[in-house]
Amino acid sequence: MxxxxxxxxxxxxxxxxxxxxxxxxxxxxxxxxxxxxxxxxxxxxxxxxxxxxxxxxxxxxxxxxxxxxxxxxxxxxxxxxxxxxxxxxxxxxxxxxLLALASKVSVTDGVIVPMLDARRMEVYSAVFSSTLEKNREILAEIIDENSFAEIKGKVYFVGDCNEKCKSVLTKDNFVFLDNIKYxxxxxxxxxxxxxxxISDTVDVAYFEPYYLKDFLVASPKKQ
CATH class of the missing domain: 3.30.420.40 (ATPase, nucleotide binding domain)
Structure with missing residues (x-):
């Protein structure tokens, strides 16, 4: 079943x-x-x-x-x-x-860039082809005007940080699909x-989520 x-x-x-x-x-x-x-x-x-x-x-x-x-x-x-x-x-x-997020996109050209907010101008991102093949590994990166500039075709951005990235990622080949957020x-x-x-499973006892960067606990403020 x-x-x-x-x-x-x-x-x-x-x-x-x-x-x-x-x-x-x-x-x-x-x-x-x-x-x-x-x-x-x-x-x-x-x-x-x-x-x-x-x-x-x-x-x-x-x-x-x-x-x-x-x-x-x-x-x-x-x-x-x-x-x-x-x-x-x-x-x-x-x-x-990020692959699950990219899977919500249906396009026949260019690449798909799913991005999730990592505070300030930092995001978790990856690059997938229109057929969902991974073109670039997952990174925690700070977005600036040069981000993804090397990509010549259409770049479709999805995720919960489109709004904060629009003012920086302004190239003509960049497309923001705002209806795909999570x-x-x-x-x-x-x-x-x-x-x-294909029995691609993980060890239940030892599996840990992929945090990508260390979780930082803020120290309590001194009174």
Missing amino acids: SYILNIETATKNCSVALAKGGKTILCKEIADEGYSHAERLHVFIEEIIQESGIGMKDLEAIAVSQGPGSYTGLRIGVSAAKGLCYALNIPLIAVDT PSANEMSVLSFDKYK
């Missing part, structure tokens, strides 16, 4: 999708400015299982967005995914967050199934 539960919590979008054979059956998500992942995630999982009419024992695998993204969001998603895998004794599949578990369905078919 190949039922896979997909979990995406790397951004403000808390998203869960149930897929069968790589096709989404049900998807529940909410993009909340207050990051309500801890409250919403398990509710979404329970609702999807109940509404789909299957049991947890029917799941063949759990897929989780591996990052980069929000430290807290990633921790919540990965912890939930690991817990389910342990309880059900099924494999864990890790899906590239990755979703819906696009994870195909990606996770492709990995499932």
Whole structure:
């Protein structure tokens, strides 16, 4: 049956999708400015299982967005995914967050640049072809007027930092798709199934999210 539960919590979008054979059956998500992942995630999982009419024992695998993204969001998603895998004794599949975001774009030319906000003018980004082949690895980079200048064809930008980058990335071949802001578990369905078919799974005990850069905890201010 190949039922896979997909979990995406790397951004403000808390998203869960149930897929069968790589096709989404049900998807529940909410993009909340207050990051309500801890409250919403398990509710979404329970609702999807109940509404789909299957049991947890029917799941063949759990897929989780591996990052980069929000430290807290990633921790919540990965912890939930690991817990389910342990309880059900099924494999864990890790899906590239930026690839899932790029998968929301349908173009036949140029390249796709998914970007997620990393504060100030720094972003997490990658470069994919129109057929979703990775042309450049994921980086945490500071955006300036020279960013992506070497790319001659169309460059389609998606993600939650389009607004802050528009004033800097002004070349004629740059296109901002503002309607595509966050990755979703819906696009994870195909990606996770492709990995499932070739047993591309991760170790449940040792898997950690891909934070890309160290999580910095601010020191408390002196009184």
